[in-house]
Amino acid sequence: MRTQTRVYKLQLNEEQKRLFIELCGYRRWAWNHALDIWNDMYEVRRLMADYTEKVKIVKEAAKTHDEVRRVIREIDRNSPGAKANPSPSWQRVRNELNSDKETDAWRLAYPAHLANLAVQDLGNAWKNFFDKAQPNWGKPKYKSRKAPRQGFKSDQSKIEGQILKLECPQGRKDWPLGRIRLNEPVLSDDFSVISYFTEAGNYYAAIPFQVEDIKQPAKTGKATAVDVNVGHFDYTEGRVNVLPKRLDKIYKKIKHYQRQLARKRIQNGKAAYNSKNYLKTRAKLQACYRKAGNIQNDLIQKFTTELVRDYDMIVIENLSVKGMLMSHVASKGVHRSMFGKFKQILTYKCDWYSKELILANKLYPSTQRCAACGNVKKGDDKITLYGNKKHGTKHNEYVCYNKKCPNYNKVVDRDKNAMLSLLALAEHPELNKAL
Structure with a gap:
């Protein structure tokens, strides 16, 4: 069984x-409110009298992770202060939230499981924040009502045909969301x-289905590499433009609306x-962003499907997208080219269709390495975003100065050379390291 998530557009009336x-x-x-309670419980825990002693004992006695856990459990078992003020967890925070009698009256008008799922997601967010294996997770933040995307979750919904039934609050009979029509039939009953969620005036439901194993495509025995660049991706069959010309008009509108809002x-x-004109302009801006995202998402979905259908082994760069966005030179182009989304989509599709995905080492010099002879440019010979000043070459030109190379002193396309350099990792995995 595999999980596939489909997004359906909801057809709602004004009351819904x-x-x-x-x-x-x-x-x-x-x-x-759960985040407030979590922070308060953590602060009380941190200020306990035995907390400093606990940290001191752990630092002195613990040498491994297992010893740290053993020492903390032993101190918790013998400390009355720790028992009175336990460390926060989503279950304890949920119980504290539900014990507030002042909010009981108005909360009865809404499904009970919605708040519990929110607290459970908060617990997962804290767990991911403290997980050292996931360094990109940030600290949980408060949700804003001004965020362009708002939503909630439900684990009690039902589907009958093309009708979605949301969980009804206890004791309520006239529940408008008891019958929601979807824009198309569902994928499965499981x-x-x-x-x-709602965004740009539209309403959606993302439904994760449990489906049978996907039919595997025939093995082709071929390998390819994808060199991602701002505006286009290069692979063995040619080039795919991820910023087509039809997006230029949309981005001009985005720039115009952004200036209007700033003014x-x-x-x-x-x-x-609070101005109606401001809200109208912001709605137009959000619609343009969504249209541009839909166009690019369609391109990337089709391209990744073609890759996993035609090739058994795919090599891509493991780029540090956050680091690239810190550069003022091409940060906007990197953001619009959707490097991270391309990697995410290709990863799960390779898993679905049992294809091998090879991630090049972050320090592998695909741009500086000659695909013909393997020579790596160093020092003043390196290619930068502005080309090479020493030899007077442009940013999209690669010239190998190794006299034994068949491409000696020839100008080749830098992106094509980088793609072929990545493709070499399919046959020579020992090269997948910093050279």
Whole structure:
């Protein structure tokens, strides 16, 4: 069994839209209040009298991770302060949140599981934050009502045909969200927690289905490499443009709307956020972003499907996208080219279709290495975003100065050379290291 998530557009009337927004606000309230409780419990735990002694003992006695856990459990077992103020967990935070009698009255109007799922997601967020194997996870933050995307989750929804039934609050009969029509038939009857969200005035449901094993394509015995660049991806069959010309008009509109919003904020300050013209302009901006994202998502989905269908082994660069976004030279182009999303989609599709995905070492010099002779440029010979000043070459030109190379003193396309250099890792995995 495999999990596939499909996003369906919901067809809601005005009353259903109003209640949908209220449920989004209810989850946001549960998340923010649970985060308050979590921070308070952590602070009390940190300020306990025996906390300093605990840290001292652990540092002196513990040498391995198992010893750290053993020492902390032993101190917790013998410390009355630790028993009275246990460390925060999503179950304890949930119980504390549900024990607030002042909020019981109005919370009865909403499904009970929505708040519990919000607290459980908060616990997972803290777990990922403290997991050293996932260094990119940030500290959980408060949810804002001004965020362009709002949503909630439900694990009690049901599907009958093309009708989605959201969990009804206990004791309520007139529940408008008891019948929601989907824009197309569902993939399967076996599904798990559904994520509902709204963005740019539209309403969606992301439904993860449990489906049978996908039919595997025939083995081709071929390998390819993909060199990702700003605006285009190069592979053995040619080049794919991920920033087509039809996006230019959309990005011009985005630039225009951004300037309008900035001008309104400068002139009116915080009062601009309550202006109807400001909200209309922001809605237009969000619609343009969504249209551009849909176009690029369609291109990347088709390209990755072609790769896993035609090749058994695919080599790509393991780029540090966050580091590249710190550069002012090509940060906007890197963001628009969707490097991270391409890697994410290709990874799960290779897993689905049992294809081998090879990630090049982050320090592997695919751009500086000659694909014909293996010579690596160093020092003043290196190619930069501006080309090479010493030899007067452009940024898209690669010239090998090894006299024994068949491409000696010849100008070749830098991106094609980098792609062929990556392709060499398919036959010679021992080269997948910093040279």
